[in-house]
Amino acid sequence: KPLALPGAHVVVTGGSSGIGKCIAIECYKQGAFITLVARNEDKLLQAKKEIEMHSINDKQVVLCISVDVSQDYNQVENVIKQAQEKLGPVDMLVNCAGMAVSGKFEDLEVSTFERLMSINYLGSVYPSRAVITTMKERRVGRIVFVSSQAGQLGLFGFTAYSASKFAIRGLAEALQMEPLETRLISETTSVCKPEQVAKQIVKDAIQGNFNSSLGSDGYMLSALTCGMAPVTSITEGLQQVVTMGLFRTIALFYLGSFDSIVRRCMMQREKSENADKTA
Numbered sequence: 001k002p003l004a005l006p007g008a009h010v011v012v013t014g015g016s017s018g019i020g021k022c023i024a025i026e027c028y029k030q031g032a033f034i035t036l037v038a039r040n041e042d043k044l045l046q047a048k049k050e051i052e053m054h055s056i057n058d059k060q061v062v063l064c065i066s067v068d069v070s071q072d073y074n075q076v077e078n079v080i081k082q083a084q085e086k087l088g089p090v091d092m093l094v095n096c097a098g099m100a101v102s103g104k105f106e107d108l109e110v111s112t113f114e115r116l117m118s119i120n121y122l123g124s125v126y127p128s129r130a131v132i133t134t135m136k137e138r139r140v141g142r143i144v145f146v147s148s149q150a151g152q153l154g155l156f157g158f159t160a161y162s163a164s165k166f167a168i169r170g171l172a173e174a175l176q177m178e179p180l181e182t183r184l185i186s187e188t189t190s191v192c193k194p195e196q197v198a199k200q201i202v203k204d205a206i207q208g209n210f211n212s213s214l215g216s217d218g219y220m221l222s223a224l225t226c227g228m229a230p231v232t233s234i235t236e237g238l239q240q241v242v243t244m245g246l247f248r249t250i251a252l253f254y255l256g257s258f259d260s261i262v263r264r265c266m267m268q269r270e271k272s273e274n275a276d277k278t279a
């Protein structure tokens with residue numbers, strides 16, 4: 001069901017500039033209370049002033065918090081707590097803090113890989129981790145992850161950046177299905193023996209295959225998510241082209257079954273909670 005923005009508390013990391021600031025303005029225009037999170041205090045205050053020009057009622061608040069979202073989880077958790085004390089539980093978190101560095105793989109410093117993974121990936125994990133429990137308890141909330149086009153395909157010069165943005169996509173897809181439900185869903189596929197996995201990986205590496213998969217569901221999944229990945233043979237490319245529609249159809253049934261697992265778990269939990277209450 002749609003989230004009502006009027007009166008909602010929206011936290012935007014990277015909200016002092018660029019896309020994050022514009023998201024904050026958009027939510028503020030629709031009546032939300034805003035917490036901006038970024039490092040530089042002057043930029044934060046500047047953004048706060050700019051956002052406040054768009055107020056639609058005199059109760060609206062723009063709170064600024066200066067913190068590095070990628071350094072220390074406890075610090076991030078603390079500032080989220082502070083924000084919740086002032087503006088109530090977070091209804092929507094927008095993880096927009098991020099940065100890009102490009103260059104050829106061999107020219108990029110190793111520290112650049114660490115930094116981009118910290119800021120783009122962990123910098124989305126920490127704030128999300130800090131709000132998720134309350135959101136699940138209230139059964140209200142949205143967490144937005146800002147990936148990139150470069151988070152959906154690999155691009156020349158973007159080894160460090162693309163990888164960090166792909167990570168966000170993986171996180172978002174997995175988080176969508178949480179949590180006990182994870183076990184049931186995982187049972188959908190079979191666990192492979194390490195020896196089999198190893199054999200397949202070595203075989204594919206020797207042949208120079210971009211992707212390596214095991215079993216029929218592994219094969220279908222690789223074909224389905226091939227996206228902009230390169231092909232090693234014409235046969236592989238043709239197979240992908242021909243099977244794409246079929247595999248997507250099968251995928252929709254899988255998604256449906258995952259959804260029903262999640263729904264069943266939710267109903268089960270509600271039932272046992274009610275039973276606890278009457279007992």
Ligand SMILES: NC(=O)C1=CN([C@@H]2O[C@H](COP(=O)(O)OP(=O)(O)OC[C@H]3O[C@@H](n4cnc5c(N)ncnc54)[C@H](OP(=O)(O)O)[C@@H]3O)[C@@H](O)[C@H]2O)C=CC1
Nearest residue numbers: 014015016017018019038039040068069070096097098148
């Ligand atoms: N612009 C584009 O074309 C595209 C952008 N994106 C993604 O969108 C997001 C926003 O991009 P854009 O608007 O261009 O970025 P900007 O550089 O304009 O803004 C980045 C924001 O993030 C904050 N920030 C950066 N590092 C940290 C940190 N460690 N802790 C807390 N805050 C931090 C910055 O504030 P401060 O430095 O003060 O901390 C600033 O508010 C990024 O994730 C980017 O990868 C994706 C695709 C394309």
Ligand SMILES: CCCCCCCCCCCCCCCC(=O)[C@@H](N)CO
Nearest residue numbers: 099100101147148149150153155161228
């Ligand atoms: C049907 C298939 C269509 C394929 C279209 C492919 C288009 C690829 C263009 C990708 C450019 C992405 C740059 C992202 C840069 C970014 O995120 C910045 N933050 C970095 O500077």
